[in-house]
Amino acid sequence: MKQTPSFSDTLGVARALGRLPEVRAPRSLAPAVLRRIGLADTWWRVPSPIGDVFVAHGPAGISLVLRTSSAARFEREFRLRHGRSILPDARPAPRAVRAAIARLGRGDASGLRFDLRGKTEFERAVLRKALEIPRGEVRPYGWIAREIGRPEAVRAAGTALAKNPVPLLIPCHRVVRSDGRIGDYAFGTRAKRALLGREGVPPAALEALAASGVRFLGNEEKRYFCLPTCGGFSHLVLENKVRFASARQAFDAGYRPCEDCRPAMAS
């Protein structure tokens, strides 16, 4: 047995122990730990009005909705944004995620929890405000900024919406440019137009109205004025409305702002 190491002294034993094969933890260990302590996010691939999207869900709620070409890309993007990793989940989606998925098509986020932990207070305020915009209506970026008490921060509000981690659920597609054009979107302008169309806001008609200089519509009988999509948008509605190019003009004509869409500050 000349090949076996010598164990006649401590050094021999130490060497033999040091040569024991390296042990690697099983792949199941880390995910199991992270799940048990509630730190693991998992993802599902689900259909949506704009094609399949990946939906991530973690201990704090829905953490990311993204349209990417592959799971690997989605996982990479998730890691980049949240600084932690994510696992696919073979189990059926939990109730919170099933609810979210059902709503992807309807743009209704009531009762859903979102993981906005990495966001600033300002970004959270912008995203929460966007949640208030009903289906079938749109608001300008300036409206969001004003509503959260930061009327000067229009551009920052736009940036915060562009970085919305959960588009479709927090309906940033319902926020449009203040000049009436549809504007950019996380999933592209085309997707934004398609989504708005589905929700009953024909983007071309909206842009045509804005191009003709109209920003607000007034109810002549009740003497109040609204954003064009307040209560829904249609050509029929337009027929009976007084058209204003600015809030100033509406105020001067003796109209007060609508209490639902709050088109401008009362002056």
Next chain:
Amino acid sequence: MLGESLEADLAADLDGTFERLVFEYQDRLYGFALRLCGVREDAEEVAQDAFVRAYRALRTYPAARIRALALRAWLYQIVLNVARNRFRRKRVRTVSIENGFGRRDEARRPLDPPDDPEERPDRQFERRRARADVATLVRALPERYRAPLVLRYVEGLPLEEVASILKQPVGTAKSNVHRAVNALRLSLSRSRSARFRALEVSR
């Protein structure tokens, strides 16, 4: 966020950093658990429980305490505690009944000597068998010897750290490591003479 140390990052953002701790320590802690328990399934459960316990403890610690933590020793200590509790609960499984070369090599366990000297196992096989032997014998050591031995020579930790994990004075830890080495040498020589006897008998 890559701060100066894992401890500092844990203190600043536990939830955002804990995953890094898991990935950094999982091989070591699982390996330690495996040397202590001897069975893969047990080792995985012990390592899992240890990480969960570590996380829950860190949640209750103030930031200053986390920053000052000797993380590696602290984690080994948790594994040791979890494993000890397990031993206490199911004492029956503490000593492995496997002998020889571990399950994987069972099929070709050459207790019978080859007829043809040409077919004798080669040098590499011998070395692997010797390693498997050591692992098995370590597993069969009493727990009070196994932990110090594994920490000092398998995990390669300095004696001071071994002592702090075992919550013993350095001198005590040192003599425990020493006794463990002697115990292992004894069982090695026993197992070797047993193998020789087997060789004799079958001849």
